Amino acid sequence: MKAIIRIAAAVIILIFCAAWTAFADGPISLQLDGQTVNTDVAPIIENGRTLVPYRALLESMGAEVFWESKAEMATAILGSHRVQVTINNATAFVNGSIKEMDVPPRIIDGRTMIPLRFVLENLKCDVNWNNDSRTVIITSPQNEGPTEVTKIEYEETESGYHIIASGSDVFKSTRAFAYKEPERYGIDIFNAVFPDKVGTILTDNEVFNSIRYSQFNDDTVRIVVDLNDKVAGRVRLSDDRATVFIDFEKAVTAINRGERRDDDSNDPINWKELPDEDKDDAAILPELDWRATGKLIAIDAGHGGKDPGAAGKINGREVIVERDLNLAIALRLNQLLSSAGASTVLLRDSDITMSLYSRPEAANALNADLLISVHNNSAETATPNGTEVLYYDKVGTESYGITSKEVAAFMQKELVLETGLKDRGIINCPHLAVLNKSLMPAVIIEGGFLSNPDDLQVMLTDEFKEAYAVAAARGIINALNSWAER
Numbered sequence: 001m002k003a004i005i006r007i008a009a010a011v012i013i014l015i016f017c018a019a020w021t022a023f024a025d026g027p028i029s030l031q032l033d034g035q036t037v038n039t040d041v042a043p044i045i046e047n048g049r050t051l052v053p054y055r056a057l058l059e060s061m062g063a064e065v066f067w068e069s070k071a072e073m074a075t076a077i078l079g080s081h082r083v084q085v086t087i088n089n090a091t092a093f094v095n096g097s098i099k100e101m102d103v104p105p106r107i108i109d110g111r112t113m114i115p116l117r118f119v120l121e122n123l124k125c126d127v128n129w130n131n132d133s134r135t136v137i138i139t140s141p142q143n144e145g146p147t148e149v150t151k152i153e154y155e156e157t158e159s160g161y162h163i164i165a166s167g168s169d170v171f172k173s174t175r176a177f178a179y180k181e182p183e184r185y186g187i188d189i190f191n192a193v194f195p196d197k198v199g200t201i202l203t204d205n206e207v208f209n210s211i212r213y214s215q216f217n218d219d220t221v222r223i224v225v226d227l228n229d230k231v232a233g234r235v236r237l238s239d240d241r242a243t244v245f246i247d248f249e250k251a252v253t254a255i256n257r258g259e260r261r262d263d264d265s266n267d268p269i270n271w272k273e274l275p276d277e278d279k280d281d282a283a284i285l286p287e288l289d290w291r292a293t294g295k296l297i298a299i300d301a302g303h304g305g306k307d308p309g310a311a312g313k314i315n316g317r318e319v320i321v322e323r324d325l326n327l328a329i330a331l332r333l334n335q336l337l338s339s340a341g342a343s344t345v346l347l348r349d350s351d352i353t354m355s356l357y358s359r360p361e362a363a364n365a366l367n368a369d370l371l372i373s374v375h376n377n378s379a380e381t382a383t384p385n386g387t388e389v390l391y392y393d394k395v396g397t398e399s400y401g402i403t404s405k406e407v408a409a410f411m412q413k414e415l416v417l418e419t420g421l422k423d424r425g426i427i428n429c430p431h432l433a434v435l436n437k438s439l440m441p442a443v444i445i446e447g448g449f450l451s452n453p454d455d456l457q458v459m460l461t462d463e464f465k466e467a468y469a470v471a472a473a474r475g476i477i478n479a480l481n482s483w484a485e486r
């Protein structure tokens with residue numbers, strides 16, 4: 001977290017626009033829940049906009065404010081609500097989803113200026129203007145404390161068994177875990193309270209026999225499932241993030257999917273029922289710990305459609321573009337991970353155009369546990385060559401239990417071994433949207449340099465694509481196995 005500097009010294013200023021710009025005379029005061037807020041810098045008017053320092057204001061309502069200087073990004077968290085804005089960029093992320101602002105945040109005279117109404121309203125504050133007293137009247141949200149879990153239910157459907165936790169508001173974050181001996185699967189729901197405190201739901205399905213829940217500590221609700229078998233659940237959030245689902249596939253579905261199990265019992269059928277090519281694939285990969293099989297890996301094939309990405313040229317003629325190469329590798333990576341029993345989703349599986357921000361947004365909406373972006377590199381000159389993995393450990397990923405940097409190291413090790421390209425190491429890249437707008441740990445693989453003639457010769461081969469995909473799959477499985485042990 002070194003790249004992240006809490007806004008201690010920095011003076012953050014908010015821009016008032018819209019209705020208030022017309023009233024550009026006299027001092028402006030701020031009122032929060034009936035109390036005047038004194039700020040270290042008086043509100044000012046510039047270019048017809050009222051600018052107000054807001055750090056004191058946000059912190060006096062209990063919000064956490066982070067300034068990530070290299071990404072030029074401010075994140076405000078109040079209760080379970082999170083607003084992230086970037087300098088000179090009108091696109092904000094609210095609870096992981098894209099929202100457009102009328103005015104982008106700017107730096108003026110070295111000060112970060114952020115639209116106050118946008119930020120506060122998305123933190124669920126009420127914002128009003130009293131023109132007579134020239135006061136901005138802010139009412140902090142009723143429930144800026146933990147989200148209340150209103151009920152926990154169990155449901156069986158055709159495809160599986162589901163545990164459903166409903167909340168009074170959005171859920172901030174969750175962390176799934178699984179234990180051996182006896183086998184248990186569970187999740188912690190953070191910044192949440194459950195007034196009923198303790199309860200048990202008995203079930204008699206083949207996957208688990210009971211669901212227990214309790215207030216684990218002041219602001220964490222824990223749900224534990226007592227398993228009959230080594231099967232991990234998958235955690236999903238509703239679109240409004242106010243409902244958490246823990247989904248378990250029915251055992252027969254899991255077998256058909258060909259999951260390997262390490263229970264060395266009596267059940268060779270699982271292995272036998274794997275299609276031949278999947279069996280071959282699984283044999284070249286490390287065995288995936290069953291406890292990590294529910295972690296969702298979002299695979300992002302870089303570029304696509306109208307965006308070809310970098311091109312490789314021979315004698316000035318284009319022979320390959322990233323768009324196609326990345327997609328081929330991503331499809332193969334997905335196949336490999338599936339054969340190992342991992343849960344995966346491809347953000348694109350065909351040649352379509354996707355905006356840069358839609359990639360992290362999609363991973364956020366899917367509540368993915370890991371985002372892996374498949375790219376290849378290019379430089380201005382023909383000299384740079386080799387393989388590297390980019391990462392950024394942003395605010396809020398602490399609860400995931402593994403860092404982007406750790407994942408990057410697992411990936412890089414396998415990529416260098418398997419592709420034989422030069423080891424350029426792992427690189428901290430705070431400014432890349434895929435890394436800093438995603439809520440989960442995320443890495444970008446840059447396989448080789450299309451601009452380097454030697455790398456390009458290697459990258460044009462089918463062996464390279466296979467090596468890249470196998471290495472990435474191994475790196476991901478190693479990361480997941482290490483995660484499961486924690």
Ligand SMILES: [Zn+2]
Nearest residue numbers: 302309375376
């Ligand atoms: Zn690229």
